[in-house]
Amino acid sequence: MTTDDDFAIFAQQMQGVRRIHVDQADTGKKRTNSKLLSGRRANAVETVTELKVDGLSDQFVLDVGPEDFLLWQSNGVQDSQLRRLKAGQIPFDGSIDLHGMSVEEARSELWEFLAEAVRLEVRCVRVTHGKSNRPDGRKPILKSHANTWLRQHDRVLAFSSCLPKHGGTGALYVLLRRTMLEGRDEPVF
Template sequence: MTDDDDFSLFAREMKGVRRIRVDQAETGSRPVDRQNQTLARQRAVQAGTKIKMDGLSDQYVIDVGPEDFLLWGRDGVQDSQLRRLKAGQIAFEGSIDLHGMTVERARSELWAFLAEAVKLEVRCVRVTHGKANRLDGRKPMLKSHVNTWLRQHDRVLGFSSCQPKHGGTGALYVLLKRTMLEGRDESSF
């Protein structure tokens, strides 16, 4: 093959090809409309706030008073475990404070907190809801909602108002169900 053959072969292959005059690539996408993009993001956030957490319903909220002592155990939980919980004898390994949150935000934060505690195989946590002595005479909202939600959560075995040094009737010790890890006996806790 000679140089003339190579040149003519190249010329024949390049027939109809035009030289690119622009030094930017054409991606085929339209320019970004920042205003519409911002509106779409706002709508997505608003839609996400309306989603209820799995199993935590507000259909029926059990009203409780600011100073009411709360104690609840799921069927099958031993009375001795609830007595130990009530006495503060089961150490809590995590804590969340829901003071000042809206009901929706408190639900979301509580759900995420409990999910993390269950994932980490935590046995007991403290949830501070406050007492919220309301000027209008109505019952404390967060305390009532937390009392209702914890009863609905399938990994909550029981709960009790805390000892005064840990928040008294403004907080709860929450006993969580754990999956059995190798070598650990649930009855020793």
């Protein structure tokens, strides 16, 4: 039973308190910013107008393991040339290290490196991509991309994982197609 004294005490205690007109509880959850959300949705469906035309596609990347030995040759490359490349008997005249780069950075650097090697008529180069031995078992990203990209490049004749002294399965010897410069007697593959 409540008495008038109880109401008086309650009214005295409630002096200065404002009535809350919101009937929703604050759950502590962040409120969504509708402008930001609509902007993100618009960006998600927007088509990219800048298209990098370098011939190296990421549409289908062949996943390879950290210790997988990579070996590939294009049509017309003699098996004896591939054996020499695999054995490290063709000296490489240039090298690039893709460690620590993002996929896009590695792609751009590799494209520029190969273009420079072709321009200088280099026969063989080394591409170090790393193995990325991960405890969670994920595949090495740069190794998989390099394997895919080099198969697409029109100046790459063949590639093979290196000997252990040159990086083992964390690097590749890459045999490049050369054009004949004046005074050369070598055949073009």
